[in-house]
Amino acid sequence: MTQVSFLNGGSRLYGIVGDPIEQVRSPETVTWELQRRGEDALLVPLHVASDEFEAVFPALLRLRNLHGLVLTIPFKQRAVRYVQHLGAQASVMGAINVMARRPDGSWAAEMLDGMGCVTAFRQRGYAIAGKRLMLIGLGGAGGAIGAAMAAEHPRLMRIHDLDPARCERMASAIRLLSPETEVVVGEPTVDGVDVLLNASPVGMLDDARLPLNVQALPSDLIVFDAIVKPEQTPLLALAESCGCRIVRGREMMLGQIPRIVDFLLAQNRQGELVRAS
Amino acid sequence: MTQVSFLNGGSRLYGIVGDPIEQVRSPETVTWELQRRGEDALLVPLHVASDEFEAVFPALLRLRNLHGLVLTIPFKQRAVRYVQHLGAQASVMGAINVMARRPDGSWAAEMLDGMGCVTAFRQRGYAIAGKRLMLIGLGGAGGAIGAAMAAEHPRLMRIHDLDPARCERMASAIRLLSPETEVVVGEPTVDGVDVLLNASPVGMLDDARLPLNVQALPSDLIVFDAIVKPEQTPLLALAESCGCRIVRGREMMLGQIPRIVDFLLAQNRQGELVRAS
Numbered sequence A, B: 001m002t003q004v005s006f007l008n009g010g011s012r013l014y015g016i017v018g019d020p021i022e023q024v025r026s027p028e029t030v031t032w033e034l035q036r037r038g039e040d041a042l043l044v045p046l047h048v049a050s051d052e053f054e055a056v057f058p059a060l061l062r063l064r065n066l067h068g069l070v071l072t073i074p075f076k077q078r079a080v081r082y083v084q085h086l087g088a089q090a091s092v093m094g095a096i097n098v099m100a101r102r103p104d105g106s107w108a109a110e111m112l113d114g115m116g117c118v119t120a121f122r123q124r125g126y127a128i129a130g131k132r133l134m135l136i137g138l139g140g141a142g143g144a145i146g147a148a149m150a151a152e153h154p155r156l157m158r159i160h161d162l163d164p165a166r167c168e169r170m171a172s173a174i175r176l177l178s179p180e181t182e183v184v185v186g187e188p189t190v191d192g193v194d195v196l197l198n199a200s201p202v203g204m205l206d207d208a209r210l211p212l213n214v215q216a217l218p219s220d221l222i223v224f225d226a227i228v229k230p231e232q233t234p235l236l237a238l239a240e241s242c243g244c245r246i247v248r249g250r251e252m253m254l255g256q257i258p259r260i261v262d263f264l265l266a267q268n269r270q271g272e273l274v275r276a277s
Helices: A026-036 A049-059 A086-091 A115-124 A140-150 A166-176 A232-240 A247-270 A271-276 B027-034 B048-062 B089-093 B115-124 B140-150 B164-177 B234-239 B247-270 B269-275
Strands: A012-018 A039-045 A066-071 A098-101 A108-111 A132-136 A156-160 A184-187 A193-200 A222-225 A245-247 B012-018 B041-047 B066-071 B099-100 B107-112 B132-134 B156-158 B182-185 B195-198 B222-225 B245-247
Touching: A012 A049, A012 B041, A012 B247, A026 A039, A039 A066, A039 B012, A049 A098, A049 B048, A066 A247, A086 A140, A086 A271, A098 A247, A098 B156, A098 B234, A115 A140, A115 A222, A115 A245, A140 A156, A156 A166, A166 A245, A222 A232, A232 A245, A245 B222, A247 A271, A247 B269, B012 B027, B012 B195, B027 B041, B027 B247, B041 B066, B041 B156, B066 B247, B089 B107, B089 B164, B099 B182, B099 B247, B115 B140, B115 B222, B115 B245, B115 B247, B132 B140, B132 B234, B156 B164, B164 B245, B195 B234, B222 B234, B222 B247, B234 B245, B247 B269
Parallel strands: A012 A039, A012 A066, A132 A156, A132 A193, A156 A184, A193 A222, A222 A245, B012 B041, B012 B066, B132 B156, B132 B195, B156 B182, B195 B222, B222 B245
Antiparallel strands: A066 A098, A098 A108, B066 B099, B099 B107
């Protein structure tokens, strides 16, 4: 439970917009990070009904003390049209998960859902640049992870999803973000792969399956699983038993929080930085 | 500085809408009172620009987790049209300072600005019913105090303002709220008066004047001053030196907080109570 130290008439307001909203964690985690940095600011849940989004959302943006928003399901695509400045990953993905007001009143946005994964790898000291990746699952989370990883410029990205259209979109996105990265669409494998990324739901909750057909994993493989519950998925259990290095879904979740706050504050203060120079 | 203990995706949201917003105290005081009562709820500042109120305000009311609002300058009159159920004092005053969502989705509102004064008198044990009152100043605060005091059914209300239209409106409001109360419009006096209420700005900050032309006050007079800064106004200083009982502006300010929370929660839960009976 977050202890909020700042709340007064002058507090800066941030929000998370979604439908439903009860399950979101940003009010606790992002507020904690904002206040840890000494900001007189907090992030509150803003429950907009999906069928009222277009009527309610533009009005929210006119609240003078609302300085930024986190977007969650089902609004990550629908919010794009209200933004004036799109970041590189948001442009490629056609979706955003964070937007912030600039000093001139315009809104800038980015898709940082996959950045938590990159941050988690960095904090473990595992480089992505030049490596060969296998990414399984290209839904919302997988697409974002793929785009964020592509921006790190791996040598090869093998991608897999049951939906061919998702594979095509992901391949196009990777080529835009990192033209030098080789893209291969195909079945999940660990042959010729340095990093295995699971963003499919296989292994979630009581699902005892692995997301690919293997009995063992090479010990020099790095294995990431986006699943948060359970913390120890069947894939991660196998990876640890084979001596692989691993990165957990929880690390990705936590890794995103400082990136969101970095983005919010950098955009909010852009004018100050310009004026100060 | 309020320590907010509850903030998560399921927290109920309340707001205060005003322009400007930085000076408001409700985010601290009302949040404190909500959380003291064990509510997973907080009240945040919502800065709506005055010239955008009609465009922004109705959309705010569609936030599904927004359960109530405090209204402040300059919106106390303009918010009335968005409310389906008006309380007695709000109806008479044509203004509201609090509105809350009922379980059926409709909004109920009341004008409680003057209720803090009544609460402060109650907490001191000073009855209003049957007493003779002199009220000086019939602006926003004075009008609300007059209406709240009228609802306590004093025997006589003498009222004074430099603006004759305000005197007429106040006299009409008192007659609606308490037909048995005698209303007299005229110059400030303490002759035949049990309770003296100052709601004029005379005596505020560095103003050394008294709001009425007297050298001394009867020791059995009860004297209230709505002014918060300074805490000890020239009128209250004279009253104390004459042995009068006094009620301070700060007591009125604090007295309003539990009344606001009472209203918010009672309206929010109306359906529960009905279903439970």
